[in-house]
Structures are given as structure tokens and as C-alpha cells.
Amino acid sequence: MVTVGLAFTSALVAWSATAALAAYAQRRPSIARVGWLVAALGLAVGLSAAVLGAILDFGALTFRLHQIGVSLLGPLYMAWGAVEYGVRSSRGRFTSRLFLSAFTIVPMVVLFVDRVRSQFGRSYPAFADHYDIIPRWLVGGAHILVLVLLVCAVVGVLRRSGRSRPHPDLTVLGLVALAAVLSVVVGRMGLGVLGPLLMLGSVAALWGASALAASPRRRDRFDDEEPYDDEEPYDDGDSYDEGPYDGYDDADEPFESYAEPQEEPVRRRRRNPAPVDDRHDAPPSRQPSRLRGVITIYTLAEGQERGFDQIADAIVDQVADQEPDTLLFACHTVPNAPLQRIVYAIYRDELAREEHERQPHTLEFAQLSAGHVVATNVIELSLSGASASDGLAAMLMPR
Structure with missing residues (x-):
């Protein structure tokens, strides 16, 4: 029952993360967020299949869906999203898309149709225990591609940063790399009751990376x-001094609201108005x-x-x-x-x-x-x- 509860929790968190990533991608669209959304969707489908496997014992279908989501689509699209996020070269991003297409279609077809060895249990199954050599080679090649894409993303960020302090995008890429590594480890080794726990960490890391990337920098x-100096009083209401207003003529024109009716431009009483010589009506000194x-x-x-x-x-x-x-x-x-x-x-x-x-x-x-x-x-x-x-x-x- 512990395995069932953990598997259900990890699947629920994965679907929640998928919904959150869909909202991020809609609010601030980018190819990187679309890639991470596909990765989260793949993890959610694979972990949902694992819930059925934990309840009813794994079978050929649930095993295939679990491995396609956790071992293939999840880490592969995490790494591709990292390249789209960190690399500015159009040639490099185009090359990554070519490899992504090749390592998505062919391995997915092979994982669907290749025979699997039975004798499943209720814990997360290890990849090599049930697939033959061809699927193992293809998925192994996809994992090597994941590593290469992550390294390219980090190098791209480091090359364009040009600063002594760490670039904030490295935090995003570090979380994505952590999510991909945990997903690969669980898919290849299963790890019994630890598998759902590590997948919780993988989903949480991907969710956190997407949230950081979506927040305005x-x-x-x-x-x-430095913060503003508030020692000198000012009036941020709607009243103004009736004295001279520093020499411009359209001070009495009303300001229009911007975007939302409740948001109005900041208006404050001017400090230090221009001096005027009242005795001779002379211009200011x-x-x-x-x-x-x-x-x-x-x-x-x-x-x-x-x-x-x-x-x-x-x-x-x-x-x-x-x-x-x-x-x-x-x-x-x-x-x-x-x-x-x-x-x-x-x-x-x-x-x-x-x-x-x-x-x-x-x-x-x-x-x-x-x-x-x-x-x-x-x-x-x-x-x-x-x-x-x-x-x-x-x-x-x-x-």
C-alpha cells in the first residue's frame, strides 16, 4: 500500500505540474516552455500507468507507457527545452531539433512494438529487466543525447553571460538537469519504493525550473x-500645489489610466518648485x-x-x-x-x-x-x- 500511495501522489503532482506549465506557456509563450510542457505530460502519463501497475501488477501496456514517459519523453524534452532556453544560436537550436525528432519517433515506435519479458511485480520495473538489446541501445543513445544537450545549454549560458557572478539562468538549467537525471535513474533501475519518491523530486525540480524561467527578470x-529616499515627505494623492509648476503648460491635463481601470499613473506633488521674483515679475534666476x-x-x-x-x-x-x-x-x-x-x-x-x-x-x-x-x-x-x-x-x- 505504501508503493500505491507514493505512486498515486507522484502521478497527482505530475498532472498538477503539467497544468502549471501549460499556464506558464500560455502566459509567456516560448519553445523552451513547450518542451518542458511535453516533458511534464510524458511524466504524468508514465506515472499514471505506474499507478495502475502498482495496484493491479504491471503488464506489458503499463510497463511500455511508464518507460516511454519516464525513460524517453521526460528527460529528452527536458534537455531540449534547456537548449532552447540557454542557447541563442539558431544553428545550434535547429540541430537539436533534428536530433530530437530522430530520438523521439524511432525509439517510441520500438518501445511500443518490441516484445517485453513478463514476470512483473507491483514496484517500478527496471528498463533492462524486460526489454531486449535494441530498445536498450536506442534509449541509451537518447540518454547520451540528453547529457549532450544539457551541457550545450550550460555552455551557451556561460558564453553569453560574461560576468563574474553566476548567471541566474544556471539555476534554471541546474533544476532541469536534476529532474532529467532522476527520471533517467528511475527508468533504468526502478528502485522499488524509492522510485516514486525520486519521481516526486524530478517533477518538483522541473516545476521549479519552469516557474523560475516564467518569472519576469x-x-x-x-x-x-538603492531604495528610494523617503525622508523627504511627498503627497502621492490627487492634490497639487496651486503655485508655479516648474514651467510647463499642460500640468492641468488629466492623466489617463493605463491597461487596468484601477491602475493610474503615479502623481506626486513636486518638491522644490522653481523660484519666482514676485517684486519685479522677473524670470527665475x-x-x-x-x-x-x-x-x-x-x-x-x-x-x-x-x-x-x-x-x-x-x-x-x-x-x-x-x-x-x-x-x-x-x-x-x-x-x-x-x-x-x-x-x-x-x-x-x-x-x-x-x-x-x-x-x-x-x-x-x-x-x-x-x-x-x-x-x-x-x-x-x-x-x-x-x-x-x-x-x-x-x-x-x-x-
Whole structure:
């Protein structure tokens, strides 16, 4: 009964993980998540067949389904998903798909039709105890391919990271590798009552890797950023001072909500309004410029140019409509570097920049663009001198 309970629990967790991976793949589609979804589905089918085998004794059909899911489809598609996740070379990913097709169709047909030796029990059966030499060779070759694909995925991440600290994608690949190794060990050795326990670990590792891969990765500039200084009071409600508003004319225009009705752009009372000479109606005295500029250089993954440009066009429109203190916000392509995008922004002052970074559309842009970007470089600027045409802002930021 212990084996039956563990087998049932592992199958239930496998189906739950399959549903979760389907949700991840729908929310943020990618080929890697589709591969991990197929792997989770294969494990769920194989472990469900093992439940019947644990209750009624294993037979030829339940043994075949169990081995196809646990020994073949599960680890093979885990490793292929790792390659799609970690390798940016289109040639390398195309080669992995060719090997995947070959090592999926042929071994699956052989495992379905090749004869098996009987005398099963109720515990997880070992692969070599019931299959002949040809199925053992084919599945052994698939396991070698799993190892090669996992190594290629890790090498791909290490080559593009270029940093001294560990790349966060290595955690995802480590969990995928753990899930594949546990599945291979259980399929080849059975391990009796330990088999369902190890399969629980395999399913949990795959589930965790998919969850980490699906979570939005913050841009590099936020990793080391200090929290905002809250010592100076500010008002984040809807009221504004009636005094001078630092010199722009459209301060009274209402802001429109972004995406969801309940989310509204952040509006705060400005600190330090520009001084005005009340005695002579003279213009404000000349002070050092408080303008702030930020240049962000994005390096895109191959094939992600169109998706990133659509996201960038959306945030440019939102900034133009809802951020009067963002004086300039433009996204540039680089003709001689098609995988690079440069976003150039000029803010009225540091407070305007903080307000921009807290806007809902800015946070959503960071989340959506993470899947298209492999590296981000940020350059912060303080204006020391400038000359520009009167119509430049109107051309770049129409309102």
C-alpha cells in the first residue's frame, strides 16, 4: 500500500505540474516552455500507468507507457527545452531539433512494438529487466543525447553571460538537469519504493525550473539600485500645489489610466518648485540645470527584434501621453548592429525620473521585454550644455 500511495501522489503532482506549465506557456509563450510542457505530460502519463501497475501488477501496456514517459519523453524534452532556453544560436537550436525528432519517433515506435519479458511485480520495473538489446541501445543513445544537450545549454549560458557572478539562468538549467537525471535513474533501475519518491523530486525540480524561467527578470540596473529616499515627505494623492509648476503648460491635463481601470499613473506633488521674483515679475534666476538623462542599450536575442519593437512602441506612446515631465523618450535601432536597441530619455529632474520608473507601463515594459533581451547596459547623464531645435521635442514626443 505504501508503493500505491507514493505512486498515486507522484502521478497527482505530475498532472498538477503539467497544468502549471501549460499556464506558464500560455502566459509567456516560448519553445523552451513547450518542451518542458511535453516533458511534464510524458511524466504524468508514465506515472499514471505506474499507478495502475502498482495496484493491479504491471503488464506489458503499463510497463511500455511508464518507460516511454519516464525513460524517453521526460528527460529528452527536458534537455531540449534547456537548449532552447540557454542557447541563442539558431544553428545550434535547429540541430537539436533534428536530433530530437530522430530520438523521439524511432525509439517510441520500438518501445511500443518490441516484445517485453513478463514476470512483473507491483514496484517500478527496471528498463533492462524486460526489454531486449535494441530498445536498450536506442534509449541509451537518447540518454547520451540528453547529457549532450544539457551541457550545450550550460555552455551557451556561460558564453553569453560574461560576468563574474553566476548567471541566474544556471539555476534554471541546474533544476532541469536534476529532474532529467532522476527520471533517467528511475527508468533504468526502478528502485522499488524509492522510485516514486525520486519521481516526486524530478517533477518538483522541473516545476521549479519552469516557474523560475516564467518569472519576469528585473533589468540589471535595478539589481544594485538603492531604495528610494523617503525622508523627504511627498503627497502621492490627487492634490497639487496651486503655485508655479516648474514651467510647463499642460500640468492641468488629466492623466489617463493605463491597461487596468484601477491602475493610474503615479502623481506626486513636486518638491522644490522653481523660484519666482514676485517684486519685479522677473524670470527665475539662472541655476544649474536639473535635467537628467538615461541611455539604455539593449542587446536582443536572435529573432526577438519584432517583438521588442512592438513593446517599445507601446511604451513610447504611453510616455508621450502620460508623462509631461519626461521631456524626451525615444527608441533607436542601430543599422550596423540589428540586435541592439538604444532608448534615450531626458527627464525634467531626478524626481521626474523616479516617477517614470514607478509608472505601471514602465514596470510592464520591464516584465515583457525580459524575454527578448539578453543584456542591458545603462548610462546615466547629467546635462552640462545643449543646443536643440525648437521643433525637436514636438517631432519626437507628439502630445
